[in-house]
Structure formats: structure tokens, C-alpha cells
Amino acid sequence: MKFGVLYGIGVGPGDPELMTLKGARVLQGCHHVFVPKARSENGSIALAIAGRYLRADSLIHELVFPMSDDSGELSQHWAQAARSVSDVVGMGEDACFLTLGDPLLYSTYIYLVRSLREKLPGLDVVTVPGITAFSAAAALAEFPIGEGRQRVVIIPASDDLDVIGEALAGGGTLILMKLGRRLNKVVDFIEQAGFLDRAVYVARAGLDGQQVEADLRKLRRQEQAADYLSILLVHTGV
Ligand SMILES: C[S@@+](CC[C@H](N)C(=O)[O-])C[C@H]1O[C@@H](n2cnc3c(N)ncnc32)[C@H](O)[C@@H]1O
The missing domain is CATH 3.40.1010.10 (Tetrapyrrole methylase, N-terminal domain)
Known part of the structure; x- marks a missing residue:
């Protein structure tokens, strides 16, 4: 058959x-x-x-x-x-x-x-194929994903912050997915690396409870736990 x-x-x-x-x-x-x-x-x-x-x-x-x-x-x-x-x-x-x-x-x-x-x-x-979550996040935040010869790196949030550090040092745009409970740790790391003002956070794009936040400091004051359906987009400026 x-x-x-x-x-x-x-x-x-x-x-x-x-x-x-x-x-x-x-x-x-x-x-x-x-x-x-x-x-x-x-x-x-x-x-x-x-x-x-x-x-x-x-x-x-x-x-x-x-x-x-x-x-x-x-x-x-x-x-x-x-x-x-x-x-x-x-x-x-x-x-x-x-x-x-x-x-x-x-x-x-x-x-x-x-x-x-x-x-x-x-x-x-x-x-x-379908529209990816990072495309929707970028559209909501009006955040260009890549221009000219910039590289674009997608990282499924790892507990290994060195991976994020290496990507930040490498330039271009970082797309951080699967953040969940690691969000605060990753935000702290991005702040220490000096990129906090170049990052945006988008949660639940297109779903109930959608959040688009360009001031990542506000996330620390948020009461609810970080959403699994969330993304950080970071421009390194290079
Ligand atoms: C298992 S992956 C699925 C990715 C999906 N196949 C895609 O193309 O975007 C789950 C991750 O996608 C991201 N994600 C999926 N839907 C999302 C949404 N509506 N808003 C924000 N992030 C989302 C989050 O980073 C989440 O942790």
C-alpha cells in the first residue's frame, strides 16, 4: 500500500x-x-x-x-x-x-x-515553511535583523554565557531564543558586556499577553516569571 x-x-x-x-x-x-x-x-x-x-x-x-x-x-x-x-x-x-x-x-x-x-x-x-518567531519579534520592535554584510547569529539560550559573550564579540545581530528562566541571567550578562541599550525583548508575539520592551531594565521589576515564548534581539553595532 x-x-x-x-x-x-x-x-x-x-x-x-x-x-x-x-x-x-x-x-x-x-x-x-x-x-x-x-x-x-x-x-x-x-x-x-x-x-x-x-x-x-x-x-x-x-x-x-x-x-x-x-x-x-x-x-x-x-x-x-x-x-x-x-x-x-x-x-x-x-x-x-x-x-x-x-x-x-x-x-x-x-x-x-x-x-x-x-x-x-x-x-x-x-x-x-512558516514565519519565524524572530521575524515577528523584529517586526513588532522595528528592529532590523541584518544590514549590508552584518552577520546574524541565532543562539538557543544556553546556560553557557561564554557562547553569548563570543557571539557579542563577533559582531552583527544576536537572536536569543528559548530564554525562559535564564532571562535575568542573560540580561545581566548583556548589561555587563555593555549592550543593554542595544537590545529589545519580545514575548508572546501575536498571542495574548504580547510584550515588546526596549528598556530591559524594566524586566527585572516584572512580577511574572519570564515567558518561554520570548526572544531577545541584540545589535552589537558592528
Ligand atoms: C521550540 S522554539 C520554536 C521556534 C519556532 N519553530 C520558530 O520558527 O520561531 C521555541 C522558541 O521560539 C520562540 N518563540 C516562539 N513563538 C514565540 C512568540 N510568539 N513570541 C516570542 N517568541 C516565540 C521563543 O524563543 C521560544 O523559546
Whole structure:
């Protein structure tokens, strides 16, 4: 039997109008829709963004990908997700997998496709790109990402501040993602390095609770915990 096609659709960072026409069209054509979420009791952000483009008879399959650093726990969830998707495409049915932002930038979709290719060699996969969170953040903050020959470095916030220090020394623009609880530490580091006034913070771009902050000192006075869905953009001035 011929396998169904897996469509990986980037739904953009939050505003449903930032989902592409192609993403919406492909989603309309799929009965089986797989959506990622971080906890079984939470909703899927990607589904909330794309909800208006679902067809009436869409069958939603929720896949839990916990936010964990435990590689054993993560690989169990990835394997379960791959089984669920392969049960559908293995029967010849097409399926969509929705993902926040772009599917090929720090997304569980990457692991999913890798596992599926092992299980179902020859599976057709079509990836529909999405607007990344950093593009939306830059637009909200009117922050040019790169000009002329400037380099642009994306760093998934690491606890290793040396990585950020080296990037700052290297010049260009830094895009810091996955900050979460590390935010204050990273902001302190950027201040010590002398770049605080060249940085902006954007949280929950296009979602409820959106925040765009050019004065990073204010973040320290903020009561609520740093949002996982947040980005720092830093110009080094070189
Ligand atoms: C797992 S990565 C997903 C990246 C996504 N695939 C993309 O193309 O932007 C999650 C990180 O993306 C960023 N992010 C995603 N959505 C965001 C939003 N609406 N506002 C701000 N940052 C967001 C945050 O840095 C978050 O920690």
C-alpha cells in the first residue's frame, strides 16, 4: 500500500494572519491533523493559531512533547509521536503536523520526520515553511535583523554565557531564543558586556499577553516569571 503524505505546516508565531496561504490551503485538505503540546492538560498553541483554517471534519490528534532536559523521557515521547503518525500515514492517509513558527527551526517536527523516515522509508514529506518567531519579534520592535554584510547569529539560550559573550564579540545581530528562566541571567550578562541599550525583548508575539520592551531594565521589576515564548534581539553595532 502506498503511504499517505505527511505535511509539516509552520503556523507562524501567533497571529493567525501570519500563517501562509499555502499552510492554510494544505490544512484544509487534510482530515488528520497532529498538534504538539507541552502538557496533556494544556491546549496546543499551534492548534489555537491555525484553528480557523481547519475543515469541519478535521480529526485532531494531540501529541505531548514535554519541556524536559531528560533525553530518555523526550525520546519516549518522540517515539510515541512517530508511532501515532505512522499509524495514519502507514494506512495511506495524508496527515498534517502543525508547528509554531517555522517547522525546521528548533521544532519537534525535525525529530518526528527523522523517526518516521526510519520507520517508513520512502515516506513523502512536504514541509510548508512558516514565519519565524524572530521575524515577528523584529517586526513588532522595528528592529532590523541584518544590514549590508552584518552577520546574524541565532543562539538557543544556553546556560553557557561564554557562547553569548563570543557571539557579542563577533559582531552583527544576536537572536536569543528559548530564554525562559535564564532571562535575568542573560540580561545581566548583556548589561555587563555593555549592550543593554542595544537590545529589545519580545514575548508572546501575536498571542495574548504580547510584550515588546526596549528598556530591559524594566524586566527585572516584572512580577511574572519570564515567558518561554520570548526572544531577545541584540545589535552589537558592528
Ligand atoms: C521550540 S522554539 C520554536 C521556534 C519556532 N519553530 C520558530 O520558527 O520561531 C521555541 C522558541 O521560539 C520562540 N518563540 C516562539 N513563538 C514565540 C512568540 N510568539 N513570541 C516570542 N517568541 C516565540 C521563543 O524563543 C521560544 O523559546
